[in-house]
Amino acid sequence: MGLNTTSEIDIVRVSSSKIDSIDFENISFGTTFTDHMFVCDFREGNWQRPQIKPYEPFLLDPSAKVFHYGQAIFEGMKAYKDEHDDVWLFRPDQNMDRFNKSAKRMAMPEVPEDIFMSGLHQLIDLEREWVKKGLGNTLYIRPFMIAIGSGVIAAPSTQYRFMIILSPAKSYYSGEVKVIIAEHFSRAANGGIGAAKAAGNYSAQFYPTKLANEKGFQQIIWTDDATHTKLEEAGTMNVFFRINDTLFTAPTSERILDGVTRKSLISIAERDGINVEVRSVLVSELVEAAKDGSLKEVFGAGTAAVVNPIVGFSYQDVYYELPKIENSFALQLKDKLNSIQYKLADDTFGWTVKV
Structure with a gap:
């Protein structure tokens, strides 16, 4: 499968990883996150230079349009580690295509393939130790995009933030x-x-x-x-x-x-x-x-x-x-x-x- 992963990304690493403090046998789905996240903003009609940086909160204006008009989309994906310690994605092109269909329907800019796929691959490569071997162990991947432009006029934003965050997960079982x-x-x-x-x-x-x-x-x-x-x-x-x-x-x-x-x-x-x-x-x-x-x-x-x-x-x-x-x-x-x-x-x- 040929996927464009050529985008250059600035990488800022954490000073020390928190991975050793995580009990991977007892994690609740979607509550624990890895050391880093991927961020790329859309401003003035163009995608800016993407960055991988430490996972951390960020500030938004109280009038950011995501809060008032709900311009927010996401995807759900997983990474898997085989018995040879290689890490694999499953049909990522399908998630990228659906993400951009969602973006189009919500009047948001589509994310170019090189930004989406490069961000995905480089972030997971950096965090590959968070992907544990064994059937049922995965790294849940959450790409998402929100409207960050300010102002409460009822119109699409002109500024957006595309991000990818990662969460280690075990088998998902919800009982009967x-x-x-x-x-x-x-x-x-x-x-x-x-x-x-x-x-x-x-x-x-x-x-x-x-x-x-x-x-x-x-x-x-x-x-x-x-x-x-x-x-x-x-x-x-x-x-x-x-x-x-x-x-x-x-x-x-x-x-x-x-x-x-x-x-x-x-x-x-x-x-x-x-x-x-x-x-x-x-x-x-x-x-x-x-x-x-x-x-x-x-x-x-x-x-x-x-x-x-x-x-x-x-x-x-x-x-x-x-x-x-x-x-x-x-x-x-x-x-x-x-x-x-x-x-x-x-x-x-x-x-x-x-x-």
């Missing part, structure tokens, strides 16, 4: 997940920003998810905004349904995020002879399949958890428990994807990129 199917709230609408990884998409989910939590459910399966009859996403993840031996998942759209894990699982399933149908799945289909026993599995797919099995769902105050099965497609696909990411199996798709 029960979901409730949305009948009123919507994650996204046609013509909206649902397909962008915009910060506001996620904050808008917090309240309905809180209501679901109070009823004993961990997440929501979102439905379409117009009719609430089509199943779309599960929490912050894409969602798959196994009816008999066919996997179903909704097509990407203005409402549904083009998940990298989602498209990778589809490719692996198709390679291995699992029938996959990418089409809208109706709530009525899911309920009927649960009633007649043909619904075998429901699972979410995303960067953090990779695959998150769902044990049951509620719709119109009726709870449907899913069967416990031995030949789980969810676990098979997760194992095969992880094997590619950790270089335990041949990457026949050309998805992995060495740092």
Whole structure:
């Protein structure tokens, strides 16, 4: 895979690393960060010289437009270390492309490939000791961009900050997940920003998810905004349904995020002879399949958890428990994807990129 990583970056190193003070066996996801971060500002119509510097807070004007008009986007990625101590990225071009699609939708400048990829590679190379070996150990990567221009006039900013921060992570496990199917709230609408990884998409989910939590459910399966009859996403993840031996998942759209894990699982399933149908799945289909026993599995797919099995769902105050099965497609696909990411199996798709 040819990626442009030629940008020159100023590097300011920490005087001493904090890595020896970190208990890597007991870290909570997304709360511990490495020594350095990548920063590049956009001002006066141009990207400035990028920099890698010590991880630290920074000052913003109280009128910075990110606070008032929500111009903020992000991505989620991971780095993996194989048994030979080599560090690998997984389909970084897909994250970069989606990042720039989000930027365009939010009226923000697109980040050039050389800045994005050079920043990513050089930052991770500098922090490679933070990537631990072993299945489940990863370095979570958070590229993001915010509007830093000042002024409260309702217009796009003229100044932006693109950053990358890194967080060591272990296997993401959230326990048994029960979901409730949305009948009123919507994650996204046609013509909206649902397909962008915009910060506001996620904050808008917090309240309905809180209501679901109070009823004993961990997440929501979102439905379409117009009719609430089509199943779309599960929490912050894409969602798959196994009816008999066919996997179903909704097509990407203005409402549904083009998940990298989602498209990778589809490719692996198709390679291995699992029938996959990418089409809208109706709530009525899911309920009927649960009633007649043909619904075998429901699972979410995303960067953090990779695959998150769902044990049951509620719709119109009726709870449907899913069967416990031995030949789980969810676990098979997760194992095969992880094997590619950790270089335990041949990457026949050309998805992995060495740092």
